[in-house]
Amino acid sequence: MQTPTLRDVADAAGVHPATASRALNPATRGLVNAETARRVMKVAEGLGYRPNPIARGLKTSKSGTVGLVIPDLTNPLFPPIVRGIEDVLEPAGYSGLIVNTDNDPQRESAQIELLRSRQVEGLIVATALIDHPLLARLRREGVPMVMVNRRPDGVDLPSITPDDAAGIELAVAHLVALGHTRIGHLAGPLTTSTGVARRRAFRNAVRDRDLDGDPALVVTCEHWTEESGADALRELLDRRPDVTAVVAGNDLIALGCYDVFAERGIACPDRISVVGFNDMPFLDKLAPPLTTISVPHQQIGAEAARMLLDAIAEPDRAARSVLLPLSLVLRGSTAPPAMGA
Amino acid sequence: MQTPTLRDVADAAGVHPATASRALNPATRGLVNAETARRVMKVAEGLGYRPNPIARGLKTSKSGTVGLVIPDLTNPLFPPIVRGIEDVLEPAGYSGLIVNTDNDPQRESAQIELLRSRQVEGLIVATALIDHPLLARLRREGVPMVMVNRRPDGVDLPSITPDDAAGIELAVAHLVALGHTRIGHLAGPLTTSTGVARRRAFRNAVRDRDLDGDPALVVTCEHWTEESGADALRELLDRRPDVTAVVAGNDLIALGCYDVFAERGIACPDRISVVGFNDMPFLDKLAPPLTTISVPHQQIGAEAARMLLDAIAEPDRAARSVLLPLSLVLRGSTAPPAMGA
DNA sequence: TTGAAAGCGCTAACAC
DNA sequence: GTGTTAGCGCTTTCAA
Numbered sequence: 214m215q216t217p218t219l220r221d222v223a224d225a226a227g228v229h230p231a232t233a234s235r236a237l238n239p240a241t242r243g244l245v246n247a248e249t250a251r252r253v254m255k256v257a258e259g260l261g262y263r264p265n266p267i268a269r270g271l272k273t274s275k276s277g278t279v280g281l282v283i284p285d286l287t288n289p290l291f292p293p294i295v296r297g298i299e300d301v302l303e304p305a306g307y308s309g310l311i312v313n314t315d316n317d318p319q320r321e322s323a324q325i326e327l328l329r330s331r332q333v334e335g336l337i338v339a340t341a342l343i344d345h346p347l348l349a350r351l352r353r354e355g356v357p358m359v360m361v362n363r364r365p366d367g368v369d370l371p372s373i374t375p376d377d378a379a380g381i382e383l384a385v386a387h388l389v390a391l392g393h394t395r396i397g398h399l400a401g402p403l404t405t406s407t408g409v410a411r412r413r414a415f416r417n418a419v420r421d422r423d424l425d426g427d428p429a430l431v432v433t434c435e436h437w438t439e440e441s442g443a444d445a446l447r448e449l450l451d452r453r454p455d456v457t458a459v460v461a462g463n464d465l466i467a468l469g470c471y472d473v474f475a476e477r478g479i480a481c482p483d484r485i486s487v488v489g490f491n492d493m494p495f496l497d498k499l500a501p502p503l504t505t506i507s508v509p510h511q512q513i514g515a516e517a518a519r520m521l522l523d524a525i526a527e528p529d530r531a532a533r534s535v536l537l538p539l540s541l542v543l544r545g546s547t548a549p550p551a552m553g554a
Numbered sequence: 555m556q557t558p559t560l561r562d563v564a565d566a567a568g569v570h571p572a573t574a575s576r577a578l579n580p581a582t583r584g585l586v587n588a589e590t591a592r593r594v595m596k597v598a599e600g601l602g603y604r605p606n607p608i609a610r611g612l613k614t615s616k617s618g619t620v621g622l623v624i625p626d627l628t629n630p631l632f633p634p635i636v637r638g639i640e641d642v643l644e645p646a647g648y649s650g651l652i653v654n655t656d657n658d659p660q661r662e663s664a665q666i667e668l669l670r671s672r673q674v675e676g677l678i679v680a681t682a683l684i685d686h687p688l689l690a691r692l693r694r695e696g697v698p699m700v701m702v703n704r705r706p707d708g709v710d711l712p713s714i715t716p717d718d719a720a721g722i723e724l725a726v727a728h729l730v731a732l733g734h735t736r737i738g739h740l741a742g743p744l745t746t747s748t749g750v751a752r753r754r755a756f757r758n759a760v761r762d763r764d765l766d767g768d769p770a771l772v773v774t775c776e777h778w779t780e781e782s783g784a785d786a787l788r789e790l791l792d793r794r795p796d797v798t799a800v801v802a803g804n805d806l807i808a809l810g811c812y813d814v815f816a817e818r819g820i821a822c823p824d825r826i827s828v829v830g831f832n833d834m835p836f837l838d839k840l841a842p843p844l845t846t847i848s849v850p851h852q853q854i855g856a857e858a859a860r861m862l863l864d865a866i867a868e869p870d871r872a873a874r875s876v877l878l879p880l881s882l883v884l885r886g887s888t889a890p891p892a893m894g895a
Numbered sequence: 896t897t898g899a900a901a902g903c904g905c906t907a908a909c910a911c
Numbered sequence: 912g913t914g915t916t917a918g919c920g921c922t923t924t925c926a927a
Binding site for chain 2: 300
């Protein structure tokens with residue numbers, strides 16, 4: 214036996230399919246005799262009827278799906294975000310279609326095309342490319358969209374991001390409280406809004422506190438990876454061997470620092486302190502456990518999904534942007550500077 | 555302007571929609587005059603026509619989607635599997651719909667219902683619940699399905715799993731080569747096929763090598779978590795303080811051991827060696843870096859997707875099960891037993 | 896309150 | 912080789 218259709222239910226209940234449709238849909242149930250409605254619902258239940266959202270979608274041009282555009286699910290940053298998104302989407306009757314772009318603009322366009330052809334009702338975009346004509350086009354075409362982890366540059370789009378500036382403030386304040394004055398920053402790639410924002414915040418924090426503002430103390434990484442982080446730290450150490458603390462652009466970059474520490478026999482935190490950013494899983498198991506800025510990823514995802522659902526419901530509502538507060542997670546990779554350092 | 559439909563293309567090309575359909579579909583393009591086909595395609599291109607898979611699906615009753623049932627995307631085990639799946643699905647024109655079950659049977663049923671109502675053409679199931687009437691029902695209803703990371707118990711279903719027995723063999727052989735004879739095992743929950751398989755493999759390995767076969771050396775964890783792993787190790791140490799090496803059911807359990815080492819001041823690997831299982835990311839940054847069994851997760855996902863696509867194409871093909879070979883990743887958490895231990 | 900009829904966008908017989 | 916017709920399963924006018 215095939216899975217029953219609305220017709221089957223209608224026939225079995227002795228009503229017209231249209232009536233069955235009305236009875237089964239909570240929104241239109243009021244239009245139908247309560248008694249009839251009850252009967253139809255019972256029959257549907259008995260037959261194991263499940264509405265076919267494809268057919269419904271064809272009629273209503275609503276697919277009940279939204280697209281999630283992320284760089285790479287394998288990056289530990291994203292699973293909690295996706296989870297947060299799904300947790301909100303599901304009760305709302307929506308499903309998420311995930312695509313990975315690997316931060317390749319071509320792939321990104323292609324994937325977004327794919328999602329659009331699949332009739333997604335909106336997009337949650339978490340890729341980090343800072344500039345994108347595609348964005349403007351989607352915007353113009355009226356595709357509901359929200360950005361995650363990045364501020365839309367120039368385009369008026371809702372976004373939900375961690376408060377990068379506040380996070381960096383937290384990190385610098387902590388190091389200063391420990392007594393550091395020569396603090397370096399390993400910035401993320403400046404092609405990403407996050408990299409830019411954190412670097413700016415770092416510079417401001419240093420300036421506000423009259424710390425050593427030598428530009429040599431800020432090194433920019435090519436990628437958000439351990440390798441880039443390691444390269445950057447090597448460069449920093451070559452330029453300013455007297456640096457006593459480092460604010461890493463994110464945890465991966467901080468992890469790269471650990472490699473350099475091992476390679477050069479540098480004691481952390483005795484000789485150099487490090488602060489990460491994001492609080493990926495298992496950082497507490499490192500030696501030393503990494504002090505870092507904790508970002509509520511799952512909450513970010515949930516909030517993004519809520520905003521997208523809002524945008525779908527009310528396309529004309531003004532774009533609202535949310536900055537989520539962060540916190541410092543104190544662990545073992547930070548300590549007062551070595552005496553005489 | 556709305557997104558153009560097949561009709562628009564047909565009108566613009568001066569042909570009937572059916573002809574346009576044939577011209578646009580590579581499979582039926584042969585039925586149409588090459589010249590006409592070219593013209594239609596050009597017009598479609600020019601108009602930015604994208605076929606609507608919902609409408610197509612309604613007609614062909616193919617949704618182009620498959621369901622991915624996983625416990626929790628947030629568990630580092632799954633992202634690479636999902637990525638592997640997506641990488642195979644996408645070029646085949648399929649998309650994956652992910653649901654998280656949190657290993658809650660109720661939620662699992664509900665989520666599978668959801669997927670079915672979304673007309674998925676098949677299911678990739680990676681949840682670990684060992685016994686499930688649902689499975690048999692789906693099987694009966696002819697839903698193409700493949701299991702990942704678990705062997706279907708009793709049901710004749712394709713599955714793709716790491717070769718758990720071989721992995722445990724590798725771990726035990728390594729420890730024995732180092733000189734260990736009193737080796738403990740912290741087994742995963744016996745409600746999971748993986749937990750059972752690894753425990754059995756451990757016992758076999760111990761028996762085959764005439765090692766200490768004291769049942770007290772095997773402790774079962776309640777969950778695949780750090781906490782459970784820590785609890786289990788404490789129990790093991792209480793029962794057999796002379797144990798010199800531990801094979802953990804997976805990396806998370808091994809991580810729990812690290813906590814106990816810290817808590818009790820036990821030197822690893824000097825006093826106790828540990829081997830993990832899975833090779834999650836960043837294990838090389840631990841102190842000591844964790845020796846573990848590497849599982850090709852992404853490959854598992856890719857293989858699973860390929861098998862599902864096959865099953866969808868040829869529903870009657872016999873279920874094939876694949877065991878993927880594993881390898882030992884030697885790092886710092888294993889060493890010869892302390893002298894006199 | 897319910898039924899009839901049309902149609903969402905596409906494809907598959909079947910005819911020409 | 913191409914057009915005609917019908918219909919996938921559902922919702923939504925419109926009329927009764």
